[in-house]
Amino acid sequence: xxxxxxxxxxxxxxxxxxxxxxxxxxxxxxxxxxxxxxxxxxxxxxxxxxxxxxxxxxxxxxxxxxxxxxxxxxxxxxxxxxxxxxxxxxxxxxxxxxxxxxxxxxxxxxxxxxxxxxxxxxxxxxxxxxxxxxxxxxxxxxxxxxxxxxxxxxxxxxxxxxxxxxxxxxxxxxxxxxxxxxxxxxxxxxx
Numbered sequence: 070x071x072x073x074x075x076x077x078x079x080x081x082x083x084x085x086x087x088x089x090x091x092x093x094x095x096x097x098x099x100x101x102x103x104x105x106x107x108x109x110x111x112x113x114x115x116x117x118x119x120x121x122x123x124x125x126x127x128x129x130x131x132x133x134x135x136x137x138x139x140x141x142x143x144x145x146x147x148x149x150x151x152x153x154x155x156x157x158x159x160x161x162x163x164x165x166x167x168x169x170x171x172x173x174x175x176x177x178x179x180x181x182x183x184x185x186x187x188x189x190x191x192x193x194x195x196x197x198x199x200x201x202x203x204x205x206x207x208x209x210x211x212x213x214x215x216x217x218x219x220x221x222x223x224x225x226x227x228x229x230x231x232x233x234x235x236x237x238x239x240x241x242x243x244x245x246x247x248x249x250x251x252x253x254x255x256x257x258x259x260x
Contacts, residue, residue, distance in 0.1 A: 111152045119160030121193050126171035133158050156188040
């Protein structure tokens, strides 16, 4: 993974500036992931973050598509296994009534993207909403597991209390034994 990062100047190898100006060619944020438990699948996610104050356009999509193309080419030439490269373009969605050609093209691509698209276009609001939903679902699962554990502890406590109070499964035999003891030694039973 570090070879890919070095080749494409990502992560620790990223150039923030090119001379005196920002380098506009590098992705804003890139994740390089693989599943170490077995020989695949290897996945590289290229996440292109754009300013929330400027609407996304087809130019941004083309920029991300070029990163994906270059990474795929390098992986095919340099690696012995198949790599799956996906892209995420995240930013401010253009207004539906826009007249700018690049923004209209991006909106068309956004409407036509399928579940298995190589590039997923999403607004920052959608990203936040998705993250919120994932966290809410995780909290619900944790709360449910905690409730189940508390119910089990209460059941265990009720069973233990039932044995002590004479309400459990061994209670009739214990009560009978206590009654026999009281009849054998009436003074011990009173004291």
